[in-house]
Amino acid sequence: MKTSKKEKLSLLEKMLMVRAFEEKAGELFQQNLIPGFIHLSIGEEASSVGTCSVLRPDDYVASTHRGHGHLIAKGADPQLMFAELFGKATGYCKGKGGSMHIADFSLGILGANGVVGGGFPIIVGAGLSIKLRNTDQIGVVFFGDGAANRGTFHEAANMAAIWKLPVIFVCENNLYASTTPVAYSLAGGSVAARASAYGIPGHITDGNDILEVRKIVARAVKRAREGKGPSIVENRTYRYRGHFEGDPQKYRSKQEVESFRKKHDPIEKFKRILKKEGTLSDRRYEDMREKVALKIEEAVRSAQEAPLPDPEEALDDLFVNP
Amino acid sequence: MKTSKKEKLSLLEKMLMVRAFEEKAGELFQQNLIPGFIHLSIGEEASSVGTCSVLRPDDYVASTHRGHGHLIAKGADPQLMFAELFGKATGYCKGKGGSMHIADFSLGILGANGVVGGGFPIIVGAGLSIKLRNTDQIGVVFFGDGAANRGTFHEAANMAAIWKLPVIFVCENNLYASTTPVAYSLAGGSVAARASAYGIPGHITDGNDILEVRKIVARAVKRAREGKGPSIVENRTYRYRGHFEGDPQKYRSKQEVESFRKKHDPIEKFKRILKKEGTLSDRRYEDMREKVALKIEEAVRSAQEAPLPDPEEALDDLFVNP
């Protein structure tokens, strides 16, 4: 797959946007400005941005508890996201959802999910709906290495396979499910290897290499759109932050984290490539960073100024016809 | 694995016993003497008898809705089973269970199960218990081709694999799950092929050849007992009766059933072998059949004479300490 210069720069900008959003969210959380708990995907930007970069606006995405990156990558508005994180009336879900429950149905984002593995059946349904409505959309479900051990993965993979549904199972294998190393919990060595159980293709990518992610996912997208059925793509990546903000992280060493950050950072990696091939100048990069930072600052500011919901609004939105 | 003459004759007798039990049960059902509904395993005797023939009395078995064969093969008493089918106070479960809910914990039979795929997690627990108690027992879960598509299969296979539990997943692939052909519902071509997803061995047998079933299951038993972990064994077989007694069976032709019965009957097949190698004479076979028929008649008779429970007994047995 060819990626133009312009596209490359836009990929980099998107990754920077995800990271800036997440770093800001972490900061605001630290300052007790975000209630509840949040899960950041810093370090995994190549997977979210790479994957969504080969989707169409009308394609569906089912996301996870670690979903900010998927949302931004699929086009969500950081301001509405911050407003939601703050519990404001102007947030994506009017403050009813919070970090783990953001959706934007107008962008095909069927929602983050507080239940690990909750997205699998939903994307099967979206795929079936696409088939029944006879469109050429596709659906992507993001999930973690831990989620691959839920029964929903199996039922969904089997069902998608027998019906050749236009869906892609995109695993973000970041080596841990909360405190649990993938090497302990996942039999069979990889998530991608499970594909053969369903007679569908399974791929492992360097999930920190956005061009590789893009290439492999694009292949799965093509297959899906052509009616040839589902694929599993396992993006091998790493999260730098704790499982949730505040995680004591006794299950891994600081060195391990640092080593990944130094050697495998998806943004640094891509930046190096772009610089080397002459696509990116230092100046351009700084402009880009500033633009992103500004956008995030602006999003935070306006989200902070937005009003809280009236408590009574808690009674709205349960039913279409109460 | 070697099978002595005596063992062979006993295998044949057990298969005859299962079949005689089931045929009788079908007859009694037709006569409205058995309430509710029953699922017969006629045609699948090589799987149940072959598998249980390589188990020890203290090994565990988790069975299914089609469980009569597993129970008899593991040593259950046909009289207590018939009494249960009749809903009598003397039945295995005092009439509380019925065909789909028979157990004999003294024989390691952890129960038939009205929920398809309900046995998978239970056998994982039994395997974990064996490991924690440090015994050399093993556990077998029987399941159908249809059950292989439940999430419980996946979660259990993964968990058994990562902990190398001493359990065996014995699939009885009879080509249909109720009305649904396995070719329609099962992605990946076989249940055994799913083993590789968990990094464990998977075998397909001619499930109508009792010696082959025995050989393959024995291998899995050895592996399990040696602490090397779980296996999947898929016995390819066929059921002659409907999914349940009374099933209109519009999903398959009479010819299909007849062809299996003629060409692949596990009892006829084994009989032919035994006769050919001189282990079995016509006389001996007739004696055996008579003995079995007598035992079944006697079991039915005494079960029929047994008393019904008092209605109030319905309130017993819920708690150890109410």
Next chain:
Amino acid sequence: MTHRIMSCSEALAEALLEEMERDDSVFIIGEDIRAHDGIFGQFRGLPKRFPARVIDTPISETCIVGAGLGAALTGMRPLVDMHFADFFTTAMDEIVNQTAKIRYMFGGQAKVPMVIWAPDGGGLRAGAHHSQSLESWFVHTPGLKVVVPSEPADVKGLMKSAIRDDDPVIFFQHKKLFAQTGHVPQEEYLIPIGKGEIKREGAHITLITYSRMTYLCLEAADLLAQEDIEAEVIDLRTLKPLDFDIISRSVKKTYNALVVHEACLTGGFGAEIAARIGEELFDYLDAPVARIGAKDVPVPFSPVMEDFVLPQVADIVESVRKILNRQ
């Protein structure tokens, strides 16, 4: 209106036939539907009439329900067949955490026009895994509507409303009522979700019930009439939203109430009704609101025990006598 005699099963199939003809986005998904028009024959004629919109699945209830949800979120109107209500247990996350909550959690962005159809109830000697009545769980789950019709006309009218409803509806039908017949209008009609019906008028006590127990209450009312006790029988038809008005009007007339359901007593929906009557109609009550439900054990297999555990007409009659003697 002209009427025909129809079974509950036929009424269901006719409702779906009409709605599937009316709206291309309606489809049916579940296990073992196509070969025998549903395992109870309840979808008679539909697989043939709508070959692409009646979909057989693997045994994967969790994903079946979740797939229904995914389809509902993306423009379709699924009817998910749960096979037996007992298997709700395998899909509770998809129902409770996803289906029921999605619209709310996402601030009203989405709608979930899905019907989950579940044959429930005991009396078939089917044992503890195929005999349950689990409506209470769903009544206690904000975001779901719960429908529990008894007679064919209600089955048809409520199913048509359920299919057209933009919110998720759990639609129970009692397995022992599939063959139950009754009058069904010839003309098209809807029965609104959330409205009960008085199936028999009476002045002395209100029997509040639904699903199969409606028939037992009507039988009991016949027997009681011979003792000059006139029982009013309310078939709630929908449990959520609840038609408390119909209960209220009746109890204000009879001053006595008995709730009857087949689900086990403790924590059953009868508790909710009794509690609300107690709260809102305290001054109208001549006697405590009584409840009848199954005894608090799993449904046993043996017919003598099953009959003992499930509510019978005699239990209703006796309970009414006790309530009214008290005065």
Next chain:
Amino acid sequence: MTHRIMSCSEALAEALLEEMERDDSVFIIGEDIRAHDGIFGQFRGLPKRFPARVIDTPISETCIVGAGLGAALTGMRPLVDMHFADFFTTAMDEIVNQTAKIRYMFGGQAKVPMVIWAPDGGGLRAGAHHSQSLESWFVHTPGLKVVVPSEPADVKGLMKSAIRDDDPVIFFQHKKLFAQTGHVPQEEYLIPIGKGEIKREGAHITLITYSRMTYLCLEAADLLAQEDIEAEVIDLRTLKPLDFDIISRSVKKTYNALVVHEACLTGGFGAEIAARIGEELFDYLDAPVARIGAKDVPVPFSPVMEDFVLPQVADIVESVRKILNRQ
């Protein structure tokens, strides 16, 4: 007795420490326990002390619960950690159709000495998937015992009883109470399953509650005392089997009752209590039994809305005033 001050979390860990030392067959199984002694630190010290008997699992709740069952059936005494009570949804079949029914269906052959431990409740701004109170489902499931302690001493004594019990126990602990401290006896003791406790005596009204709402009721009682209203606060501690005697004795004294729980109102356990009080204590009541529960929506994220949805001290005070003014 000598006492110490301890948190609910410490009380739990101490109970388990004692029981695991006492009985080799006790073990703990669940997700993410070993690294941080449980995700709330609730198993402090246990992974280190019993390395072989504290078992981390993959994210497979269905199989975790079922594996607990299989182990319980074959000689072990598992404590299954549900991680969050909200994920009960993923294991309902294992709990309801298997764990709860197995002993009964098999005619008493088997016993299931298993504790399913579940942190529940809202107030942590955790959103609709991590804030539920689902006890009603299990109270409505014959074959389960349901424990809902509030203070540390009860947590310890009840957990020890639960571990020793030969029947399956669903053991809820409210997430907001982990840090709650209280006196805990130095000496070994058990608190029997099925016994409530009066946490404050009073003559005018009985507040019937459990889990975190006990503290809110006690606060409300303090405020009401300033108006010379003496509220008696009953902490049920166990919902099944239910200590109806303690309720009965109290209501016969106060003539007024209010049930308070955090689960949403409709179909909540308050309905069962209110219905039973109505049935059995009708003639003692000066006013209808009132109920307070969360509003019937999923728990929203935004603090202002969450606080509005969950019961607050002011709601209790106001409800009591209303009940007593009525007289």
